Amino acid sequence: MIPLNNPCRMAWSIALPFVAAVSGFVAALSGPAAAQPYLPDGPNVPVISLNESQEGAAGLPLLPVPRPNGWNEESIWNMEVVGSNDNQGRPSSDDGWIEDENGRYILYMTDSPGSGYNPLTGKTELNGTSLIDVTNPRNPVFLYHIPTTAGSGGSTHVAVCASDTLHNTSGHHWYLLRHDGSSNQEVWDVTDPKNPVRLEVLISGLVANHHDWWECDTGIAYVIAQTATDGWHETGSTQHVYIYDLSNPANPKFIRQWGLVGQQPSADLVNGQSCTNAPGPNCYEGVTNPPGGVHQVYSAGLYNNRVYFPYGVDSNGVIQVVDREKLLNGCDPSYNQNASGDCANHPTQADLLYPQISYITLNPNQGGHTSIPVFGVPIPQSQQNYLDGKPQKWDLLEITSEDTTNDCFGQPWKNPWLLDITNDLTPWPISTLPIGQFPGDFCAKGSRFGTHEFNRQIYAPYYGKIAVVAMFNAGLQIWDIRDPYSPRRVAYFIQAPNQNTAASCGTYQGNSNYCRRAIFSDLGEVDDRGYIYNLDRAGSGLTILKLTGDALRVVTAPAVNVPSDAPAMPMPPPLKEQ
Amino acid sequence: MTLKPFLPSVALALYCLAASAGYCGGEAADPGAVREFGATTLAEVDPGHTTKAQVEALLGQPWRTIVSDPDESDPEVWEYRGRDANGTYLLHIEFDDHDITTLIVQIPDKTGEATARVANSPSRSGEPEKRE
Numbered sequence: 001m002i003p004l005n006n007p008c009r010m011a012w013s014i015a016l017p018f019v020a021a022v023s024g025f026v027a028a029l030s031g032p033a034a035a036q037p038y039l040p041d042g043p044n045v046p047v048i049s050l051n052e053s054q055e056g057a058a059g060l061p062l063l064p065v066p067r068p069n070g071w072n073e074e075s076i077w078n079m080e081v082v083g084s085n086d087n088q089g090r091p092s093s094d095d096g097w098i099e100d101e102n103g104r105y106i107l108y109m110t111d112s113p114g115s116g117y118n119p120l121t122g123k124t125e126l127n128g129t130s131l132i133d134v135t136n137p138r139n140p141v142f143l144y145h146i147p148t149t150a151g152s153g154g155s156t157h158v159a160v161c162a163s164d165t166l167h168n169t170s171g172h173h174w175y176l177l178r179h180d181g182s183s184n185q186e187v188w189d190v191t192d193p194k195n196p197v198r199l200e201v202l203i204s205g206l207v208a209n210h211h212d213w214w215e216c217d218t219g220i221a222y223v224i225a226q227t228a229t230d231g232w233h234e235t236g237s238t239q240h241v242y243i244y245d246l247s248n249p250a251n252p253k254f255i256r257q258w259g260l261v262g263q264q265p266s267a268d269l270v271n272g273q274s275c276t277n278a279p280g281p282n283c284y285e286g287v288t289n290p291p292g293g294v295h296q297v298y299s300a301g302l303y304n305n306r307v308y309f310p311y312g313v314d315s316n317g318v319i320q321v322v323d324r325e326k327l328l329n330g331c332d333p334s335y336n337q338n339a340s341g342d343c344a345n346h347p348t349q350a351d352l353l354y355p356q357i358s359y360i361t362l363n364p365n366q367g368g369h370t371s372i373p374v375f376g377v378p379i380p381q382s383q384q385n386y387l388d389g390k391p392q393k394w395d396l397l398e399i400t401s402e403d404t405t406n407d408c409f410g411q412p413w414k415n416p417w418l419l420d421i422t423n424d425l426t427p428w429p430i431s432t433l434p435i436g437q438f439p440g441d442f443c444a445k446g447s448r449f450g451t452h453e454f455n456r457q458i459y460a461p462y463y464g465k466i467a468v469v470a471m472f473n474a475g476l477q478i479w480d481i482r483d484p485y486s487p488r489r490v491a492y493f494i495q496a497p498n499q500n501t502a503a504s505c506g507t508y509q510g511n512s513n514y515c516r517r518a519i520f521s522d523l524g525e526v527d528d529r530g531y532i533y534n535l536d537r538a539g540s541g542l543t544i545l546k547l548t549g550d551a552l553r554v555v556t557a558p559a560v561n562v563p564s565d566a567p568a569m570p571m572p573p574p575l576k577e578q
Numbered sequence: 579m580t581l582k583p584f585l586p587s588v589a590l591a592l593y594c595l596a597a598s599a600g601y602c603g604g605e606a607a608d609p610g611a612v613r614e615f616g617a618t619t620l621a622e623v624d625p626g627h628t629t630k631a632q633v634e635a636l637l638g639q640p641w642r643t644i645v646s647d648p649d650e651s652d653p654e655v656w657e658y659r660g661r662d663a664n665g666t667y668l669l670h671i672e673f674d675d676h677d678i679t680t681l682i683v684q685i686p687d688k689t690g691e692a693t694a695r696v697a698n699s700p701s702r703s704g705e706p707e708k709r710e
Contacts, residue, residue, distance in 0.1 A: 072690050089610065089642055113645040114655075117610045124609060124639060152645035152654075497690050502644060502657060503670040505681060505694055515670060515683045516691035539642070 038458040041165050041216045043302040045375045048393070048464035049559040056380030056483030063550055065489055068440040068474075071497075071516070075440075075475070078491035078551035082531065082544045085140040089500040090116045090127050091520075092535035092542075093156035094453065095211060098134065098527035101162070101174055105527060106193050107132040107140070108176060109535060109542060113154030118145050126153025129178055131193045137531050137544040143193045150181035159214035159221070160190070161249075166219050168248035175199070175249045177221060179209040185223050185242075187249040202252050203227065208239040211296030219247025220255075220328060222297040222307070230257065231265030231346065236367075237293035237313055243328065256331045256344040260284075260291045260311055260318060261353060265346045276361065281349055286311065286318040286361050295369050295402075298456070299324060304375060306357070306424065308397060310368025314404040314411070317368035319360050319397065321424045326355035360419070360427045365412045366401040372454050373397050373421065377464045380483050394422040396430075396484055398467060403450020407506045408443035414450045416469050418484050433479050433487045435471055440494075446504040446518030447538065448472040459526045461555045466490075466547070468524035468532055476524035476534050478547070480554045491551035493532075495519045495540055502538040530555075610641040612659045612666055623671065623682050626697030630656075630677040637669075653680060660684065670694075 037044050053059045068075035093110040111127035118125045125147035133141040148155050159177040163169035176188040176196070185202040203225050210224035226232060226239045234240065240259035244252045262272060262284025269290060275283035284291055292312030300306040307327055309320040329335035331343035336354060343351040362368065374396045382392035397419040405411050417432040442449035455468040467479045467487075475494030479487045497517035504518035520538035527533070534543040547555065615637060622628070622636055633656065634640075641659055646652035654677075658669040665688055672681040683694035 091644055114643040116642040117608055119608065122608075152643075154645070499659075499666075499668070499687055501690075502655065503668060503683060503685050505670075505672070505683065511693060513681070513683075513694040513696050514691070515681075515685060515694050517668070517685060539644075 038460070038463075039301050040159075040161075040214060040299070043217060043304075045300075045304070046458065046460035046463040048376050048378060050378035050380060050383070050391075050482070051465075051557040051559045052380055052482050053560060054380050054383045057480075057486035057488050058381075058483075060488065063488060063490060065492075068492070068494055071441070071445045071518070074496035075492065075494040077493075078547060078549040079476075079478070079493045079532070079545045080548050081493075082546055083134075083136075083138040083140050084541055084543045085132055085142055086500055086541040087111075087130050087132070087539075088116055088118060088142065088145065089539045089541075090114075090130065090145075091502065091537045091539045092522050093154065093537065094522055095157040096523050096525050096533060096535050097158050097160050098457065098525060098531075098533065099160045099162070099174060100528055101193075102172075103135070104133065105135045105529075106143075106174075106190075107134045107533065107542065108158045108160055108190075110156050110158050110178075111154060112156060112537060113152040113181070115153060118147075120145070126150075126181070128153065128155045128180070129158060129176065131190065131196070132542065133193070134527070134531075134533075134544065137529075140542060140544065144196060146176075146178075146188065146196050148180045150183035153181050155179055155181070157209070157211045157224075159212050161214050161216035161219075161246075165216040166247050166249070167217070168219060168251075177202075177212055177214050177223070177246070177249075179206070179212075179225070182206055182208060185209060185212070185225055187246070187252075189249075199250050200252060202244060202246075203242060205229075208237065208293070210237070210239055210294075213297040213299050214246065215299055215301055218302065219245055220299070221246040221252075222258075222299060224294055224297065226293075232257065232259055233263050233265070233267055233269060233290035234259070234293035235288045235290055235316070237295065239293040241294055241297060241309070254344070255328060257347070258309075258327065259294065259352070260286065260309075260320060260359070261349055261356075262286070262290050263293075264349065264352060266348065283349075285320075285359055286316060287364055288312075288316045291318055292316050292367060295367075296371075298372050300373050300375070304373070306373065308371040308373060310371040310399070312362070312367035312401075313369050314367040314402045316364050317362035317366050317401055319362065319368050319371050319399060319419070319427065321357040321359065321421065321427065323355045323357055330354045358425050358427060362401070366414065368399070369402040369452070370400040370454055371397050372456055374464050374481075377481070377484055379485075381485070394420055394484070395424070396464075396481075397421045397427065398454045400451040400453060400469070402452055403448055403472065406448055406504060407446070408437065408449055409506075411450070413437075416451050416454065416467075418481070418487070420484075431485055431487055433467070433469060433477075433481075433489075435469075435474055435477055435489075440474060442474045444508060445473045446506065446508075446516050447520050449474055452521075453523050455524055455526050455532075457526050457528075459528050459530050461530065462526060465554055466551070468526060470521045470524045470534075472520055472522070472537075473518055475519070475521045476532065476545075478524075478532075478551055480551075482554065490554055491547060491549075493534055493543070493545055495521065495534060495536060495543055497538075498540050501536075501540040504538070609639045610659060612661045613638070614662065615658070615660050615669070617662070620669070620682070620684070623679055625679045625681055625695055628679040630673055630679075633671060633679060640671075664688075 268282035478491035640656035
């Protein structure tokens with residue numbers, strides 16, 4: 001409320017939000033900044049300040065979501081396009097990473113299997129990793145394409161670390177962890193982004209791989225892979241986790257393999273029963289025997305000491321919470337005297353249970369594709385009068401189950417959702433971030449509609465406030481999650497098809513042979529300047545965006561203070577023994 | 579005046595022009611350049627029968643290919659950029675696991691949509707396409 005009886009305070013009340021908004025905007029969109037100390041470059045996460053009233057979303061004005069335009073038009077709301085690059089027409093994939101390299105920003109864009117012509121080399125190359133200089137987001141410059149060599153190519157995932165943070169390296173280098181088609185997991189020295197050099201092959205002879213995670217401060221790398229001979233078992237995506245110490249990328253040290261109970265080589269695939277219904281030495285976690293393969297990893301690092309694993313991708317999912325220290329040391333007999341003799345490669349059920357904190361089995365219609373933690377989110381409606389009277393801050397896990405069929409065929413409506421993991425022994429869903437097929441007619445727009453991915457990189461002003469969700473042909477959908485019980489959609493960007501957009505063919509209005517160009521937003525990632533990157537899997541290229549209007553105000557609104565004289569609930573007396 | 583003394587220079591100039599356009603020398607021509615395939619040539623691509631090798635012999639190297647991951651079930655796709663009297667278009671061809679054409683469609687850049695020619699059987703419609 002503006003204090004009308006006090007001119008000085010009135011002026012300040014009017015000016016403060018403006019000053020805060022302007023300074024926030026400048027902070028949000030100026031740079032360059034020093035390398036983030038946040039995950040995965042360091043063990044920290046940003047401290048989240050509450051910048052809305054204790055009424056939360058209920059106290060905000062209604063924000064009508066405008067109807068998207070037709071399938072062949074761009075739709076944009078509370079966002080602005082800053083720049084773009086065609087990525088040589090190569091379809092992107094699940095992942096991308098924007099690294100601040102001493103003020104030079106390089107986007108490592110992953111490319112799906114296939115091939116395309118590289119005008120920089122004059123050759124057709126198997127798709128791999130695109131290195132794009134995005135220092136000037138208005139004019140992204142394609143620097144280099146690291147092709148792949150095996151099979152149909154594709155390098156769908158990346159992780160990047162600098163020698164400044166990796167503790168067993170020297171000099172000033174940047175390293176890229178990626179896979180070469182389905183064959184290798186490998187490390188490249190990308191210090192000169194126009195002349196990357198392959199350093200090391202971590203694992204060869206692979207049959208599957210996926211979304212790696214690399215802790216840059218410790219060097220621990222969680223590599224999703226599988227060989228034909230490692231003996232692990234999964235339903236669907238046949239992959240599990242190899243963990244390495246990559247603090248010196250030129251000298252990788254293997255730590256252990258990891259998966260869900262029921263995936264280990266000795267698992268009983270014939271007589272095993274659900275660990276929920278029939279816990280025992282031969283049980284499996286989740287609802288399928290063996291459980292679905294892991295899809296990605298997110299380590300919360302040294303301080304939070306947790307690693308999150310989603311299994312199952314699109315169905316029969318499980319989300320697993322693991323004690324990081326016990327995971328990394330659990331096969332060392334000097335740390336865990338009960339570790340089995342071949343714990344690192346052929347763990348027993350007990351070896352897998354030792355670091356596990358908990359798991360939650362999803363509805364079989366939902367798979368575990370993504371699980372990304374957000375720590376310390378102030379709960380607006382619980383700033384007083386609850387529990388011990390202290391303002392409540394909770395930990396959340398952002399979850400998606402991937403939609404994997406075109407035209408919504410044969411799969412249920414899928415939405416991202418939030419789990420409360422404040423007590424991570426018992427994760428509990430508290431809200432969804434729903435996007436329906438209408439308005440937008442997304443199920444009849446070609447290609448896929450539905451959830452795919454949250455942003456993974458941390459930009460402090462967005463942390464715990466803004467979530468970027470890639471929804472395939474519904475583009476990027478931006479959510480205000482400050483009140484996690486009532487997420488609010490505040491912006492979107494749905495790219496228009498362009499001349500590089502691949503065709504998608506299916507049935508439309510009775511025509512079973514109908515084809516059209518259909519966009520395919522695979523990922524919306526953020527950098528440490530606040531820009532948002534839309535990566536398109538239909539070959540439509542890279543689009544760099546920024547928030548505007550109400551979406552920007554979610555970030556720039558000034559912090560609010562909880563009344564210090566709020567009455568605290570008295571603590572209940574301790575229970576007495578009978 | 580005879581042109582004969584200038585022929586080597588003219589030939590060299592033509593060669594350099596061609597080389598700069600990517601039509602000779604060590605590098606391949608840009609397969610992403612817009613090409614005029616001709617309706618007769620395109621009609622020779624017969625879904626259900628024409629093989630991948632035959633498509634390449636007819637149309638040349640594709641501008642790009644799109645392949646699903648090993649555990650996915652999408653068809654392999656070849657795409658070309660073409661031009662005819664109606665303007666530029668995307669030529670999109672799908673193959674089955676045996677490298678046989680299952681679908682071909684010319685999608686005009688102006689409209690972004692078109693109906694495909696497909697193999698008579700099995701029908702594509704109604705099949706779930708599962709990807710990650």
